[in-house]
Amino acid sequence: MRWLGLDATTLALTLLGAGAALLLLYLQKRPARRVVVPALALWSTLGDERRRPSAWLSRARRLVSLLLALGIVSALVLALGEPERVDPAQANNLVLLLDCSPSMAARDVAPSRIEQAKTRARRLVRQLGAHDQAWIVGLGDSATPLTSRTRDKATLLRAIDRLSTQEQPADLTLGVQLALDLLAPFARAELVLLSDGALLDSAGARTALARAPKIAVRQERVGTSARNVAITQLAARPYLLDHAHREVLVTVQNFGPANESLRLQVFAADVLLAQEHIALAAAASATRVLADLPASDAPLRARLELDQGTDVLRGDDAALMHVGRERTTRVLAVSADNRYLEAALLLDDTLEVDQLAPAAYRSSAGYDLVIFDGTLPREPPGTPALYLGPFPGSGSAPLPRAPGADLGRPFFDHVQREHPLVRELSLADVNVGHATRFVLLPSDNAIAATADRVPLIVEGMREGKPFVLLSFDLRDSDLPLRAAFPLFFLRTLARLRGESATESRVQTATLRAESSAPVGDLLGAPRTAVAHRSHTPWLEQLWPVLLALALLLLVLEWFTFHRGYTE
Amino acid sequence: MPSPPTAAVLPLEPSFLRRLESLALVSRKLASGSERGERKSRRAGSGIAFATHRAYAPGDDIRFVDWKVFTRSERLYVKQFEEERDLAVHLLVDCSGSMAHEDGAKLGYAKQLAAALGYIALINLDRVSVQPFASRPLPRLAPLRGRNRALVLLRFLAALEAEGTTDLRAVAEALAVRAAPGSLAYVLTDGFDTAGLLEGADRLRYARVSPVVLLIGDRREAAPALHGELSLVDCESGEQRTLRVTERVLARYRAAYQARRSELLGALAQRQVPTVELSVEVPLERAVLDLLRRGGIVS
Numbered sequence: 001m002r003w004l005g006l007d008a009t010t011l012a013l014t015l016l017g018a019g020a021a022l023l024l025l026y027l028q029k030r031p032a033r034r035v036v037v038p039a040l041a042l043w044s045t046l047g048d049e050r051r052r053p054s055a056w057l058s059r060a061r062r063l064v065s066l067l068l069a070l071g072i073v074s075a076l077v078l079a080l081g082e083p084e085r086v087d088p089a090q091a092n093n094l095v096l097l098l099d100c101s102p103s104m105a106a107r108d109v110a111p112s113r114i115e116q117a118k119t120r121a122r123r124l125v126r127q128l129g130a131h132d133q134a135w136i137v138g139l140g141d142s143a144t145p146l147t148s149r150t151r152d153k154a155t156l157l158r159a160i161d162r163l164s165t166q167e168q169p170a171d172l173t174l175g176v177q178l179a180l181d182l183l184a185p186f187a188r189a190e191l192v193l194l195s196d197g198a199l200l201d202s203a204g205a206r207t208a209l210a211r212a213p214k215i216a217v218r219q220e221r222v223g224t225s226a227r228n229v230a231i232t233q234l235a236a237r238p239y240l241l242d243h244a245h246r247e248v249l250v251t252v253q254n255f256g257p258a259n260e261s262l263r264l265q266v267f268a269a270d271v272l273l274a275q276e277h278i279a280l281a282a283a284a285s286a287t288r289v290l291a292d293l294p295a296s297d298a299p300l301r302a303r304l305e306l307d308q309g310t311d312v313l314r315g316d317d318a319a320l321m322h323v324g325r326e327r328t329t330r331v332l333a334v335s336a337d338n339r340y341l342e343a344a345l346l347l348d349d350t351l352e353v354d355q356l357a358p359a360a361y362r363s364s365a366g367y368d369l370v371i372f373d374g375t376l377p378r379e380p381p382g383t384p385a386l387y388l389g390p391f392p393g394s395g396s397a398p399l400p401r402a403p404g405a406d407l408g409r410p411f412f413d414h415v416q417r418e419h420p421l422v423r424e425l426s427l428a429d430v431n432v433g434h435a436t437r438f439v440l441l442p443s444d445n446a447i448a449a450t451a452d453r454v455p456l457i458v459e460g461m462r463e464g465k466p467f468v469l470l471s472f473d474l475r476d477s478d479l480p481l482r483a484a485f486p487l488f489f490l491r492t493l494a495r496l497r498g499e500s501a502t503e504s505r506v507q508t509a510t511l512r513a514e515s516s517a518p519v520g521d522l523l524g525a526p527r528t529a530v531a532h533r534s535h536t537p538w539l540e541q542l543w544p545v546l547l548a549l550a551l552l553l554l555v556l557e558w559f560t561f562h563r564g565y566t567e
Numbered sequence: 568m569p570s571p572p573t574a575a576v577l578p579l580e581p582s583f584l585r586r587l588e589s590l591a592l593v594s595r596k597l598a599s600g601s602e603r604g605e606r607k608s609r610r611a612g613s614g615i616a617f618a619t620h621r622a623y624a625p626g627d628d629i630r631f632v633d634w635k636v637f638t639r640s641e642r643l644y645v646k647q648f649e650e651e652r653d654l655a656v657h658l659l660v661d662c663s664g665s666m667a668h669e670d671g672a673k674l675g676y677a678k679q680l681a682a683a684l685g686y687i688a689l690i691n692l693d694r695v696s697v698q699p700f701a702s703r704p705l706p707r708l709a710p711l712r713g714r715n716r717a718l719v720l721l722r723f724l725a726a727l728e729a730e731g732t733t734d735l736r737a738v739a740e741a742l743a744v745r746a747a748p749g750s751l752a753y754v755l756t757d758g759f760d761t762a763g764l765l766e767g768a769d770r771l772r773y774a775r776v777s778p779v780v781l782l783i784g785d786r787r788e789a790a791p792a793l794h795g796e797l798s799l800v801d802c803e804s805g806e807q808r809t810l811r812v813t814e815r816v817l818a819r820y821r822a823a824y825q826a827r828r829s830e831l832l833g834a835l836a837q838r839q840v841p842t843v844e845l846s847v848e849v850p851l852e853r854a855v856l857d858l859l860r861r862g863g864i865v866s
Contacts, residue, residue, distance in 0.1 A: 032798040032809050038665040038788055039759040040801035040808055042827065046819045 008081070008130075015077045022073055026066045068557040075550035079543040091131030093149070093186040095179040096121050096156075098163055099195035100140045101170035106196065106223060108312035113222045117194040118160050120220045124192060125156045135182055136160055139175040139195075141168035149182070170195075173204030180212045190216040196223035227256040227309065229280065230316035233287070234302050236323055238295060243349065246295045246323070250302050252278060253285035261307040266290055269298035277307075299323070328352055329497050334361045335373035340480035341388070344489040351493070369496050374473065380462055384496040387469040390476070391436050398467050399444065399458060402437035410435045410472070413451040421447055421457070421468070421491050425484035432456070433476035438469070459495075468492050577682050577725040583852050587683055590855075590865045591691045592656060592751060620644040654693040655710065655750030657776070658685055659738060660727060663701045664803035665759050666783075667729035672847040673783045677755040678724045680781060680845070683855045684753055685720045687865060689713060697723055700738035701731035732803040733760035739767030743774030751777050758782045761831050768840050779864055780835055780842040782828075789824050793817065 037043060098121060104114040121136070128134060128151065136146045136159040146159035176191070183189035197219070209217060233251035254260045259281050266274045274290045300321040304311075311317055329348075333355045335341055345353045354367070358375035364383045373388045376395025391397055412427040427448060437454055440446055444460035446453070458469045474480050479488075620633060623643035631645040658681045666674040681697065688695045689711060697708035697720065708723040735754065742752060752771050758764055764780065771778040793812045800807050810816070828844070835842045843864060845854050859865045 032796040034798045034800060035793060036668065036800045036802045037791070038668040038757065038802055040799055040804070040806055041759075042823055043799050043810060043820060044808060045823055046810075046816055 011077060011081045014080065015074060018073045018077060019070055022069050023066070026062065026069070064560070065557065068553055068560070072550045072553045072557070075546045075553065079546035079550070081543075083542040083546075090188060091129065091133065093183055093189045094124070094128070094132060094134040095137055095182055095189075095191045096124060096134060096160075097137045097139050097143075097175050097179055097191060097193045097195075098160070099170050099193070100138050100163060100166045101195075102165055102167060102315055103196055103228075103313055104222075105165045105315050106228070106313040108224050109222060113196050114163065114165050116222045117196075117220070118163055120222070121160045121194055122157055124220075125153050125160070128153065128156075135179075136163075137175060137178060137182075138163050139170045139172065140166035141171055143171070143175040143178040145178070145182070172202035173208065176202075176205040176208045180208055180215060183215050184212070187214075189214070190218065193217070193219045194222065195219060197221055223312075227258070227260075227306075228311055228313045228316070229254050229256070229260055229262055229304055229306065230313070231302050231304055231319040232285065234300070234319040234321050236300055236321060244295055245292050248274070248290040248293050248300065248302075249287065250290065250319075251285060251287040252280065252304060254280035254282060257282050263305045263307065264288065265303045265305070266293065267301045267303070268294070268296050269301075271298075295323075297323070327497075329368045329493070330354070330366065331493070332356060332361075332364055332367040332370045333373065334358055334371065334375055334377075336375075338373050338388075338474065340474045340485075341371065341373055344480070344486060347486050348490055348493065369493065382463070382465065384465050384498075385467045386492060386496060387467060389436055389471055389473040390434075391471075397438070398460065398462050398469055399438035399440065399455075402439045402454075404437055406434045406436050407450065407452075407454050408434055410450045410454060410456060412448045412456060414446070414449045414453070416445075416447050419447050421459070421488060421495060422484075425488055426482075427479075427484060430482060431478045432472045435472040438471055466496055468496060575722070575725040577678055577721040579679065579682055579686070579721070580852075583683075583855075584686060586852075586856060587687050588690050590687045590860075592654070592684065592688055592693065592865055617646060617648055619647050621647055654688070654691075655747050656685070656688040656693050656695045657742060657746060657750060657752040658695065658697045659735070659742070659752055659754045659756075660697060660699045660724070661701075661733060661735075661754070661756035662699045662705060662727055662729045663731055663733035663760075664729055665733065665757055668802050669785055669787050671729060673757050673785055674727070674729045676783050676845070676847045676851070677781075678727055679851050680783070680854065681753070681755055682721055682724050683851065684865075685711075685724075686717050689717050689720065695720060698738060698742060699727050700733075700735065701729070702734045702737070704738045704741050733763060735760060735763040735767030736770065739770040743770050743776060746771075746774065746776045748775035749777070751779060753779045753781060755781045755783060757784065757788075758828070758831055761827060761834075764831065765834050765838070768835065768838055772838065772840070778840050780840055781859075781864075782831070782842060782844045784828075784844065784846045786846060786848055790821055791817070 098114075098117055100114065104112070104117065106113050109116050125134065131151065133149045133151045134147075134156055135149055136156055138144045138146055146162060147155055150156065172193075175193075179191045183191065209215075230253055231250060232253045233249065235249040236246050237249075238246045248266055250264060250266065252262070252264060259279065261277070261279050264276045264278055265272060273293045276288055276290070278286055278288070280286055300323055302319045302321075304317040327350065329351050331345065331351050331353045333341060333345060333353055334357075335355060336358060342355075345351055361375070361377060364370040364377075364381040364385075367383055369384050369386070370381050371386045371388065374390055374392075376387070376391055376397050378395060380396050380398070385398070387398060391401075410432050412430055415422055415427055417423065435450075435454065435456055438458065440455055440458065441460065444455075444458055446455035446458050448457040449455045454471075455469075456471050458471070460467060460469075479485050620636065621644065623632060623645050627645045631647070633644050633646045636642070636644045660677050660681050662674065666677060685695045685697065692712065694710040694712045695716075696710040699705040699707065708720065711720055733756070735756065739752075746752065754764070754767070756764060758780075768778045768780065794817075796809070796811050798807055798809050832842055832844065841864060843858055845858060849858065855865065
């Protein structure tokens with residue numbers, strides 16, 4: 001037996017109170033109602049008074065009436081508890097997995113999808129039987145159990161109250177895997193997913209569920225509309241040679257089933273920088289690169305607006321990006337006289353360059369970056385450093401020298417073409433006169449090397465500070481004359497100061513309002529739920545029986561009272 | 568000088584009164600009133616309708632000598648005519664406590680019925696008196712005659728109130744002594760005093776007064792909507808009796824009520840006392856114009 005309605009304590013208190021009130025009423029000796037009749041003699045001839053029952057019979061009649069009334073009240077109160085026949089061994093174990101992804105903030109249903117999901121979860125919790133146990137799991141970018149396995153409904157309800165949407169997309173695979181791990185030891189187990197359906201294309205979840213065929217899975221779907229467009233990417237990057245302007249990349253996606261026409265706007269603070277109309281087919285995305293936008297310190301904001309109608313999820317219609325002011329970098333160039341180097345340092349107006357003769361160098365303190373051109377410090381600098389050949393015999397080089405003479409006429413035979421410093425740069429035909437042989441440490445990376453793996457460009461970390469080393473003298477090569485040189489040089493400086501020279505990208509959460517795929521498709525075939533009351537056969541519910549019993553007793557009481565069998 | 572307060576008048580619709588003017592009370596006996604009226608009487612006198620001849624006696628008015636008979640028989644006979652006399656109508660209104668039961672509906676009905684009958688009698692130049700009674704005869708209205716006394720009748724009836732127990736014997740005894748033979752006595756009662764009613768009717772009959780019983784009932788009394796443990800109080804005697812009223816008891820009550828009514832009607836019929844059973848639910852106009860006419864009370 002389990003109780004789906006009022007709990008046992010409430011039922012007992014209600015029954016006690018109602019029974020006491022009834023008993024009190026019966027104990028009261030109500031005086032007979034006074035009625036004036038025109039001819040009492042007529043009533044006297046009926047002879048009823050002459051057949052007054054004996055005292056014990058009268059008491060028995062009153063007792064029967066009281067017992068009947070108590071029976072009626074008991075049946076009604078017990079019906080409030082909605083008892084259901086159930087075998088304790090057949091108790092259910094339930095995982096309520098609530099989707100907390102950003103799409104659950106959509107307000108296409110009142111007050112929102114997440115609130116509706118919580119309402120349904122509360123209803124499921126209240127319907128749990130006395131022996132049923134459940135977990136509450138919030139599903140965001142990670143799956144977080146908010147309760148242990150418990151039959152305490154108050155605990156479960158409090159956990160549901162704590163749930164709210166998150167900024168990151170939900171990972172159904174994690175949630176399903178966690179739920180399956182929790183439910184694995186139990187024979188009667190069910191996973192209930194309360195979601196707007198945006199998670200159902202998770203292949204990982206399908207695979208996990210396919211491995212647990214005995215666990216029932218059900219989805220309580222929330223949300224009605226699928227009309228949603230979103231900004232899925234917002235990125236900005238400065239021009240290397242023009243810091244007064246920047247380039248902005250925006251990707252928009254239509255998650256709805258219908259074609260949409262929308263307007264994309266980009267603002268710096270409240271100043272409109274660019275605006276574009278975009279037509280998006282259903283489930284399509286589009287990327288726009290907005291060139292030559294004025295650069296400023298104000299946050300960059302992109303906004304979408306549908307030409308007609310409203311978007312169910314307004315949260316993903318805007319994206320914000322803090323670009324910040326271009327930071328000034330203090331550079332110490334320890335160089336005797338290198339026109340190529342000096343010219344390259346002039347390319348970036350955010351660099352504050354001080355130049356020192358090698359003999360005058362003592363320390364790099366106070367600088368963000370130091371360049372050793374044809375010289376080596378006596379001890380490793382405490383700042384990021386760029387080492388340019390030739391390298392003197394003394395001094396602290398970041399790499400140990402290899403035995404043997406310098407390498408003559410080395411070529412860039414092995415280049416890591418996807419490395420940020422040399423990506424899309426052509427170095428294959430650069431001519432170099434001589435290069436110093438160095439031995440790489442295990443943590444070092446040879447970005448470019450000769451056919452014999454003699455490193456030409458090396459990056460690594462020393463004492464927590466990055467360094468880049470060119471094993472040859474710029475003046476002994478034609479690299480400064482190549483178009484690739486300024487880009488390579490500026491990328492190197494940006495990388496050493498901890499910036500991405502290529503782009504600064506902000507990716508917004510990928511949101512989707514609704515999926516058309518039914519949950520049954522996750523598994524190939526629907527599974528049977530085990531813990532929901534709607535699946536309980538009618539005959540297993542006892543409240544209709546109790547109600548019928550109460551009515552029967554009421555009829556019986558009415559009949560006996562009117563026939564004079566009870567008092 | 569302030570005018571004395573006007574006594575209340577029992578309200579009757581003018582249209583109803585106009586219809587009453589075409590009616591007359593039915594008397595099965597010849598009138599024996601002391602005044603000239605519009606009813607046949609046994610008295611031979613100065614009427615219009617010829618009655619009989621009798622031998623002339625000294626002192627007879629020679630204008631009534633039938634000379635045609637004299638020429639044939641050479642004996643003097645005088646013609647005698649039926650003298651039209653008035654009819655004495657007594658309205659005995661039951662004013663006991665039982666008539667005031669259920670908001671006094673029965674008493675009100677009886678008063679209106681008495682007013683209608685009295686008005687009919689006054690219109691027909693009969694003498695009307697009203698004798699209310701309870702356990703004893705109450706102050707009565709002296710005989711009235713003529714249409715112009717109708718207001719007095721209505722005022723008297725309007726002032727009647729119910730109280731006390733019922734005893735028709737006493738009032739019948741008093742009336743039998745006072746009433747002229749051949750007069751009509753309409754008894755308006757609810758009939759709960761069965762024995763008194765029968766004995767009173769007998770007493771009136773012995774005094775050659777024609778009793779007519781109008782039994783006024785109320786459906787709420789015939790089938791009361793009572794239930795449960797009740798302390799029943801007699802409205803006349805104040806006697807109490809506790810009784811648990813169930814459907815079964817109610818059924819027995821209804822059967823007893825009907826049995827007593829049937830027994831009373833049978834006894835009255837056996838005494839050849841015209842009786843009409845009325846109910847307060849029946850409109851007064853229908854009661855007078857239809858039921859009383861069918862019952863031979865008015866014509």
